[in-house]
Amino acid sequence: MSREELEKKAFDYFYNGFCCSEALSKTIIDHYSEKPEGYPVNVASAFCGGVGRTHQDICGAFTGAVIAVGYLYGRTEQGKDLNKASSIVSEFRRQFLETFGSNNCAAILDKLGEQEKFIKCKQLTAKTTGILSDILDQTRSKQDE
Numbered sequence: 001m002s003r004e005e006l007e008k009k010a011f012d013y014f015y016n017g018f019c020c021s022e023a024l025s026k027t028i029i030d031h032y033s034e035k036p037e038g039y040p041v042n043v044a045s046a047f048c049g050g051v052g053r054t055h056q057d058i059c060g061a062f063t064g065a066v067i068a069v070g071y072l073y074g075r076t077e078q079g080k081d082l083n084k085a086s087s088i089v090s091e092f093r094r095q096f097l098e099t100f101g102s103n104n105c106a107a108i109l110d111k112l113g114e115q116e117k118f119i120k121c122k123q124l125t126a127k128t129t130g131i132l133s134d135i136l137d138q139t140r141s142k143q144d145e
Contacts, residue, residue: 010129019048024064050105061128
């Protein structure tokens with residue numbers, strides 16, 4: 001899938017009932033995981049709309065991305081290396097902050113301005129999916145070298 005197709009898929013998931021964190025994490029894991037059917041999308045549910053739909057604290061699209069990276073590259077045993085997951089999330093965080101100015105839900109909502117049915121959040125979730133997919137594609141191409 002291209003970046004644009006992944007962005008559309010995340011947008012559609014959000015539009016059709018998943019929230020920001022669920023839509024983004026599911027889109028990324030569906031595409032990049034060898035076993036996407038094993039991903040419990042409910043692990044992202046508490047991060048919908050900030051934390052607990054408070055529209056405060058950390059952005060749900062941001063946390064959905066971090067959850068997806070953890071699922072794809074996180075460790076499953078104590079003592080295993082977590083450098084890959086950490087470096088991917090660090091780069092993602094840098095690009096997210098550069099693009100949106102904050103990873104705080106309230107600050108982002110304020111910057112986005114008035115919106116109907118969270119359409120701008122859906123667009124932000126789609127764009128965030130694209131940012132992470134580019135980073136993951138670059139990571140994979142470096143592995144293949």
